[in-house]
Amino acid sequence: MSSETNNNATAVSAAEGVEEDESKNPSSTGTTISKKAAKKEQMKLEKKKRQEEAAAASAAAALASAELESDPLSGNYGDIPIHELQSKEVTQRKWNEIGSLDENLKDKEVLIRGRVQTIRPVSKTIAFLVLRQKGFTVQCVVTAAPELVSKQMVKYASSLNKESIVDVYGIVSKPNEPIKAATQQVEVQVSRLYCINRAIEKLPINFEDAIRSEAEIEAAALENKQLARVNRDTRLDYRVLDIRTPAKQGIFRIQCQVENIFRNFLISKGFVGIHTPKLIAGSSEGGSAVFKLDYKGQPACLAQSPQLHKQIAICGDFNRVFEVGHVFRAEDSYTHRHLCEFIGLDVEMEINEHYSEVMKIVDELFVAIFDGLNENCKKELEAVGKQFPFEPLKYLRETLVLTFKEGVQMLQEAGVEIGFEDDLNTESEKKLGQLVLEKYGTEFYILHRYPLKVRPFYTMSCYDDPTYSNSFDVFIRGEEIISGAQRIHDPEFLKTRAEACGIDVQTISTYIDSFRYGAPPHGGFGVGLERVVMLFCALQNIRNSSLFPRDPQRLAP
């Protein structure tokens, strides 16, 4: 078969896809939000449509079953009733992985379970199915043959709904021409075909639309062809379909890998993984940006960071700790990089004499993460790049460390108006990222000695200049991704600094008291897991790297 035919089929359903999306959200770009009312109406319509479809499907099934009765080979295909799937028995059957199908299995019988990605009926006697499993695909051929495969079976195959789960028994064969429609270079000549679970006929997102890159859509537009663009809200509403795409599969497998390397690296350096509470008494220092709740009659809030508790762990002799856990921010930020809930990668450690010890950990840890991803996630990175093309991250073997002053100076020299005690805004961070890349050839660097006034009250000020602090930020591709610092471990100094920052010391007495029982000098940092993945893959939007993102306008699914 030619991949051309396939492409045409895609174009057809793609056009439908456009219609659907546009009607749903007429003026939408990727991030525009459709109005609630329109959405509700749409949901109602969809539900009605779904009910009608279900009725139609069951009518069709009844008709089909009538036809089947007359087929002596009807036992070779059909929908498996749910009753048969209730752990009926343990058989000796072995399922072959689609990814493992190759020439070595030629002429052997295999049993595979997969999702029907495409269905192409060629005639009454032949139909092609492409099955997908774990990112691998294989072409299955249903050919009518006397006493083996009936025409009804070909018809049955053609009538399956895309994205249904099927079991296929068949013989592996090797076609003469390379197969473009699937990842595996062998075909399966189907002898039996059973549907394990049928997807509804009209899916809210078509797989072939969901995997399309912007570039493809734009290239087609230049030739006056309109290809469907599935907008972000549709993707997030039907996340269960969206995450089946190779790019999303890749993204979340990369995310898991980031966490693994983070944990393993730190454990190898003597860190202990801990878990700190997310339910906190009172309302956290952060003020308005916290989610408040009632805890058995007490006012409580969700932790905005594990700051206090990871510091208690250090004062409690754990020496070096990390946490991977949820962080909650009730901020009203609706940007490409903010979420109301994300996974924080937090680190806290004793320091002997200088916060550069913390920066050294950041350096080694992130080089380990980047190296690890490049080495172990080649397939995933390729899958992501196919839909969201990006240049591999440029980073040095030893991370570049600049002072804040040096950064500001670079900006000033490039004509940016900024003072030595101003904080960097998003724009100047981007600009500095460009300048650093040009001068040092890296998109990953550390900026330290920030002005004290732009950091939290518990940040240690510099030994030689109290205007600055023993703190740092870390940037990937011009965006801040990590904040860290030496903390004030002396309770009296901490009190003084809190007062200087206008904080009512009474409200943070628990925090301050934690340092009264002998506290070692220490420091640490925090980073968002989703941001690491987003920026490593240049994904543009953090909703692409959060499995079920939460922002001020989204709380589902």
Add this chain to the structure above:
Amino acid sequence: MSSETNNNATAVSAAEGVEEDESKNPSSTGTTISKKAAKKEQMKLEKKKRQEEAAAASAAAALASAELESDPLSGNYGDIPIHELQSKEVTQRKWNEIGSLDENLKDKEVLIRGRVQTIRPVSKTIAFLVLRQKGFTVQCVVTAAPELVSKQMVKYASSLNKESIVDVYGIVSKPNEPIKAATQQVEVQVSRLYCINRAIEKLPINFEDAIRSEAEIEAAALENKQLARVNRDTRLDYRVLDIRTPAKQGIFRIQCQVENIFRNFLISKGFVGIHTPKLIAGSSEGGSAVFKLDYKGQPACLAQSPQLHKQIAICGDFNRVFEVGHVFRAEDSYTHRHLCEFIGLDVEMEINEHYSEVMKIVDELFVAIFDGLNENCKKELEAVGKQFPFEPLKYLRETLVLTFKEGVQMLQEAGVEIGFEDDLNTESEKKLGQLVLEKYGTEFYILHRYPLKVRPFYTMSCYDDPTYSNSFDVFIRGEEIISGAQRIHDPEFLKTRAEACGIDVQTISTYIDSFRYGAPPHGGFGVGLERVVMLFCALQNIRNSSLFPRDPQRLAP
């Protein structure tokens, strides 16, 4: 020095410890809660005391500093001012780990940083300090010697507060007799001594009281000696001190190890680690036991389990997933095994034909965890056992699997009144644990095919008997620790079951709809991290294995 002297010293401060605890909470046992009002008053008193102490300390410091001026060797000791600890400079100094001090370093100069665990002034010319770091301790000797160590320095050493952080420079020596007061079998002959951070003089918990086992207290009581018992609430109020004890250090390092083995084992079996949202729209199916909050004007609640989202991940083609994350339960349970917030270890996976595939993962995973702890955490388990003695867990190389019916039959034969469709209560679970241990020699086993009516609506019923379900619980030492099952993956069947359970299908339409786009048969299980640690070490109370526990009466620190 003899350890006898040390023990006497312990007894003295222990007696003080008792007084303090008793006055704080006169009628208290380990779990009794002192009244709020009394606590507040106590807090006030403590604060006042603390202020007075601070004043006294600074007066003493002033006096001391006057004395020091006359000491030409005053540069060899003293409190390091905070200013000097603000990352002053990066020197070439190397700190030796206390745990690495041994005979190989004899006659060498070392620099160590540690916490002052005990102080024993012997005379005006000699004082012993025991320093602690990462669970290791070393005895340091300050001996007055002309032109090296002044009498003022000996006095300074004697005046340090316990639990303060100090830097010690000294020469390693090997005494003739074995050292009982410390883990390291060498001493450090101190030449310089600097206090990095001073603990307050009167600590709310004495270290020597905090490490004492029940057995020691009871043995002493038989001889009419009263040793301090630090009750649980005091420990939790001052968790920063409590977690410094070897037992607690061990517990939380074991906890980290459980998580590591869990992750590594599952990753080796093709699972992907995911993170699901904890902020959920509406109020979860669980009803009253959820924490509710306002999410930007929408009613929301905290996730009671990642059930829906881990199932979406399976329907989203991740094939096998796990999550390590917070779980929130607003239940009013004040028992030894319930928390309002804990770490869930959740697993969900496609199954080919039978839920025994899930039980097989449970079997292999937990044997791997138990083996891993026994192999890699010897030191930690020993430290835990010293304070909380326990028998090593008995488990088989291949986990025992019994049906629920078999379990009930064993109970019936032992005289317990229970029917074949009743749920097990805590008492019968304990009893069954005993019976299983006697008959099969294991404290870890799986019980499956529970009555359908005692399981959630989404549990798949048995193929051969709809009274029972494809579900299982797993027990350690007679307590339920894991719940798992095959899930219903068919939307229509799911709807039928929800209705049969009296659930308004409208409220769970998102859940049901997730299965409309092709859903593979699947199953999974969930387990609480804190419970695994508690039951493996037979800790009696889950508050011992949660770093900062949350129960209906505790929301701090």
